[in-house]
Amino acid sequence: MSEEATLDxxxxxxxxxxxxxxxxxxxxxxxxxLDETSVGKIPEDWIATRLENIAEETEYxxxxxxxxxxxxxxxxxxxxxxxxxxxxxxxxxxxxxxxxAKDGMLEKGDMLFARSGSVGASLGKTYLYDSDDGDCCFxxxxxxxxxQDAGLNHKYISEYTLSDRYWDWVRRRAxxxxxxxxxxxxxxxxxxxxxxxxxxxxxxxxxxxxxRAIENAEEIDVQxxxxxxxxxxxxxxxxxxxxxxxxxxxxxxxQGWEFDKVSNLAEIERGNTxxxxxxxxxxxxLAWVTPxxxxxxxxxxxxxxxxxxxxxxxxxGVESSSLTVVEPDSVMFTSRSYGIGRTAICTVPAATNQxxxxxxxxxxxxxxxxxxxxxxIMDYVVSISGGSTFPExxxxxxxxxxxxxxxxxxxxxxxxxLSQFDEQILHNREVTSQLKRxxxxxxxxxxxxxxxxxxxxxxxxxxxxxxx
Numbered sequence: 001m002s003e004e005a006t007l008d009x010x011x012x013x014x015x016x017x018x019x020x021x022x023x024x025x026x027x028x029x030x031x032x033x034l035d036e037t038s039v040g041k042i043p044e045d046w047i048a049t050r051l052e053n054i055a056e057e058t059e060y061x062x063x064x065x066x067x068x069x070x071x072x073x074x075x076x077x078x079x080x081x082x083x084x085x086x087x088x089x090x091x092x093x094x095x096x097x098x099x100x101a102k103d104g105m106l107e108k109g110d111m112l113f114a115r116s117g118s119v120g121a122s123l124g125k126t127y128l129y130d131s132d133d134g135d136c137c138f139x140x141x142x143x144x145x146x147x148q149d150a151g152l153n154h155k156y157i158s159e160y161t162l163s164d165r166y167w168d169w170v171r172r173r174a175x176x177x178x179x180x181x182x183x184x185x186x187x188x189x190x191x192x193x194x195x196x197x198x199x200x201x202x203x204x205x206x207x208x209x210x211x212r213a214i215e216n217a218e219e220i221d222v223q224x225x226x227x228x229x230x231x232x233x234x235x236x237x238x239x240x241x242x243x244x245x246x247x248x249x250x251x252x253x254x255q256g257w258e259f260d261k262v263s264n265l266a267e268i269e270r271g272n273t274x275x276x277x278x279x280x281x282x283x284x285x286l287a288w289v290t291p292x293x294x295x296x297x298x299x300x301x302x303x304x305x306x307x308x309x310x311x312x313x314x315x316x317g318v319e320s321s322s323l324t325v326v327e328p329d330s331v332m333f334t335s336r337s338y339g340i341g342r343t344a345i346c347t348v349p350a351a352t353n354q355x356x357x358x359x360x361x362x363x364x365x366x367x368x369x370x371x372x373x374x375x376x377i378m379d380y381v382v383s384i385s386g387g388s389t390f391p392e393x394x395x396x397x398x399x400x401x402x403x404x405x406x407x408x409x410x411x412x413x414x415x416x417x418l419s420q421f422d423e424q425i426l427h428n429r430e431v432t433s434q435l436k437r438x439x440x441x442x443x444x445x446x447x448x449x450x451x452x453x454x455x456x457x458x459x460x461x462x463x464x465x466x467x468x
Contacts, residue, residue, distance in 0.1 A: 001438075004209050005456065012468060013334045017122045021047075022045075022047060022151055022194065022196050022197065023151070024148075024150035024151035025047060025053070025054060025148075025150070025151040025152065025194050026048050026049055026053040026054070027047040027048065027049055028048055028049050028050045028053060028191060029048070029305075030048065030191065030232065030404075032170055032193075033041070034169060034173065034189070034196055035048075035191040035463050037165065037168050037169045038165055038166065038168075038169040038190060038191045038399040039165070039191045039192070039193050040165065040193075041107070041186050041448070042193045042448065043195075043452070045195075045196060045386075046193055046194060046196075046444060046449055047194050048069060048192065048193055049191070049194055049403060050188060050189055050190060050191055050192070051187055051188050051190040051192060052188030052189065053183075054147055054148050054152060054157075054192075055145040055146060055147060055148070055188065055337070056146045056148050056260070056307055056350070057144070057145075057146040057315070058143060058144065058146075058184050058187075058188070059143070059144045059146075060140055060142075060144075060184070061104055061112075061137075061138040061139045061141065061142045061143070061144065062076075062096070062100070062103065062104040062116075062137060062138065062139055062140055062142045063142040064096055064100045064139075066094035066095075066096070066139070067094060067095050067096055067097070068095065069093035069094055069095050070093070070095045071134075072093040073092070073096060073097060073098060073101070074075060074095060074096055074098065074105065074134075074136060074137045075093060075095055075103040075133065075134060075135065075136045075137070075138065076094040076095050076136075076137055076138075077106070077112065077127065077136050077142070078092075078094060078114075078123045078137045078139045078142075079093065079114040079125060079139070079141045079142055080122065080139065080140075081094075081127075082112075082114060082122075082126065082127045084123040084125075084162075085162065085211045085214070085215060086126055086128050086158040086159065086161065086162060086211075087128075087130070088127060088131075089118065092295075100137075101135075101137035101229065102137075103187070104138050104139075105136070105137050106128065106129040106136045106137065106138060106144070108129065108131065109129070109147045109148075109149060109154055109379075109467075109468075110125060110128075110129040110144050110146055110147075110276060110415035111127070111128045111129070111144070111145050111147055111157065111158065112126060112127040112128075112129075112142040112143070112144055113126050113142065113143045113145065113161075113182070113186075113187050114126070114140055114141060114142055114144075115126075115141060115143050115182055115183060115184075116141055116182075117141070117171055117175050118178060119167075119170055119171055119180060120167070120286065121215070122141070123170065123174060123180050123182065124161075124166075124167060124170035124174075124182070124183070126158060126161040126162075127142075128154055128155065128157075128158040128467070131466075132169075133408040143183075143184055143187060143198065143415050145187070149390065150196070151194070151197055151467055152197070152200070152466055152468050153197060153200040153204055153464065154200045154467040154468050155197075155204040155208065155463075155464050155467040155468075156200035156201070156203055156338070157192065158193060158204075158465075158467075159203070159204050159207040159208065159211075159443075160193070160208075160447060162211075162443070163443045163444075163447050164210070164443065164444065166190075166228050166441075167191060173186055173450065179276065180383065183214050183324045187359065193447060193448070193449070194246070195260070195449065196284070196454075197468070198454070199452070199453055199454055200269060200417070200456075200468075201460045201464055201465065201468075202210060202453035202456065202458040202460065202468075203447070203453055203460050204464045205459075205461065205464050206442060206446065206458065207349065207439065207442060207443065207462050208299065208461075208463065208464060210344075210400055210435060210438060210439045210442065211278070211282075211439070213435050214403065214432060214435045214436060217428060217431055217432040217435060218432060221308060221425060221428050221432065222307060222422055223243055224421060224425045224428060225425065226360065227421065228418065228421035228422075228425070229320055231311075231417065231418065232375075232376055232418060233376075235406075235414050236251075236253060236373065236376050236414075237251070237252050237253065237254070237416065238254055239254035239256070239257065239406065239410065239414075240413060240414065241254075243255050245257055248402065249402075250377055250380050250402060250430040251377070253382075253404050253423055256406070257404040257405065257406045258405055259402045259403065260402070260403055260405050260406065261262060261358065261363075261399060261401070261403070261406055262398060262399050262400070262401045262403055262407045263399030263400065265358070265361065265362055265365040265370075265405070266331075266359040266360055266362060266365060266370070267326075267337065267360040267362075268357060268358070268359055268395055268399050269324045269326050269352070269357070269358045269359075269360070270322075270325055270352075270356075270357050270358075270395050270399060271289075271323060271324075271351050271352030271353045271354055271355075271356055271358070271444045272290075272321040272322075272353060273321065273353045274310050274313065274317040274320045274321045274353045275320065278316075278317075278320070280311060280314060280316050280448055281316055281317030281320055282311055282312070282313060282317060283298055283312065283314065283316060284312050284313050284314030284315065284317065285312060285314075286312055286313045286314070286317075286325065286349065286350065286352070287307075287308060287309040287312060287346070287348050287349070287350035287379040288308065288309050288312055288317075288350065288351050288352070288353065289306060289332055289346065289350050289351070289353070289356055289406075290309070290352070290353045290355060290356065291334040291339045291342065291353075291355045291356065292293055292310060293306060293308075293310055293343040294306065294307045294332065294334055294339075294343070294344050294356075300455065302413060304344060304345060304346050304422055305344060305346075306332065306344040306345070306346050307346075307347045307348050307390035308348070309350065311358055314349055318351055319362045323351040323352075324351070325349050325351055326346065326348065326350055326351070326352070326358040326360055326361055328344070328347050328348055328349060328351070329345065329346075329347070329360075329361075329367050330346050330350075330358045330359060330360045330361075330367070331343060331344075331345055331346075331358070331359040331361070331367060331370055331371050331374065332344050332345070332346050332352065332357070332358050333341070333356065333357045333358075333359070333374065333397065333398075334355055334356060334357075335355065335356065335357040335388045335392065335413060336354070336355050336387070336390065336391065336392035336393070337355060337391065337392070339355075340382055340385060340391050340392075340393065341378050341381065341382050343348075343369055343371060343374055343375055343378075345367060345368065346358070355395070357395065357398055363408075364405060365403065366407065366408060366410075366412050366415055367410035368415035368416075368418075369412065369414055369415045370403065371415075372414070372415055372418050373378060373403060373404070377401075378413075381382040381393065381401065383398075383399075384397055384401075384467070405422060408456060452460065
């Protein structure tokens with residue numbers, strides 16, 4: 001720009017450059033409710049285009065069997081290797097020989113779409129090739145789309161495929177087929193919202209930055225879990241004072257710890273289900289805990305305590321099945337069927353169904369210590385289950401489990417140490433959830449054009465700029 005040029009001239013040059021870039025993308029119109037699902041209403045200076053319009057080539061992957069990972073060979077990308085951010089998992093790797101891989105090598109601009117499987121678990125997931133991943137080839141359950149360079153930032157397209165709009169489209173498209181499968185033509189019909197190129201880069205930058213924060217938080221969770229597991233192992237093996245160990249059929253424990261049976265240390269209760277045909281048995285005030293209640297809490301990341309239940313009982317419901325109401329501060333354990341092994345400490349009076357065993361600990365057994373111990377030996381607990389129809393641990397078998405009983409003060413201190421890990425894990429998961437909510441909100445705003453980045457000073461990093 002010359003010294004005599006005005007700011008208006010510069011702005012006009014920028015607009016013309018943006019128009020030239022976006023004109024390189026073939027525009028498409030909304031023709032169906034599926035199109036409305038994936039795009040919605042967009043700003044006037046955006047266009048909508050179909051994936052088939054911006055894919056210069058499409059190709060199914062190789063059908064070779066994966067080989068053990070070898071860093072000197074091309075990495076063999078399978079849909080199970082896709083992470084949740086448009087990249088690859090670090091702990092899932094395989095290779096192919098150079099000869100087998102040669103017809104499926106990935107290049108800059110290649111984006112893989114998983115074409116089969118369960119929605120979210122594999123079907124619909126994507127991977128944008130990054131040269132930092134090294135030499136890569138791809139497997140047959142993916143479809144490669146070679147995205148055009150002109151007018152596109154490929155990282156923006158990748159970020160779009162992580163959005164709720166995209167996943168709504170995938171779910172609706174998957175329902176139109178007999179099996180969960182989306183083929184090349186169906187993926188090609190995906191309508192995409194395309195802003196001017198500079199805006200694509202800025203949107204991708206913001207979303208990518210949040211992705212990295214989420215990835216870091218999830219990695220912290222993995223590390224905290226690993227450290228907690230190691231601390232639990234050490235505390236139950238050596239105690240607080242690094243004692244010599246004694247061998248027991250469950251494992252090694254501190255030499256000075258004595259053992260007793262669960263039945264001698266706690267009251268054990270097994271619940272029941274009042275007849276579902278009697279409405280007057282349900283809808284009361286008493287928590288009625290089932291395995292689903294423990295499952296839901298664990299999925300939210302806070303499986304240690306339970307203070308509510310999906311359904312509640314009336315006094316008539318309790319009486320109809322002769323249910324015992326267990327006191328607060330009881331350990332609950334899923335003891336039958338294929339969800340066996342989940343635990344929680346109930347903080348309110350509650351009854352349970354027959355899939356839950358509850359323990360009211362006596363004075364010599366600290367509730368939280370028992371909770372951590374029971375989780376520590378869970379592999380052993382599951383191993384003693386029986387049942388011909390489905391796995392189940394009987395009340396008598398549960399009562400016969402050996403429990404170490406150190407001094408109550410030592411029990412409480414061990415439980416306190418392990419609780420600190422749980423508090424850190426819970427806090428980190430809350431941070432992760434907040435970041436994910438932030439990401440969803442930003443996606444909704446940015447990918448619809450409700451919030452524009454055009455006048456925002458956002459520095460585009462190399463990780464984004466290299467993709468267009």
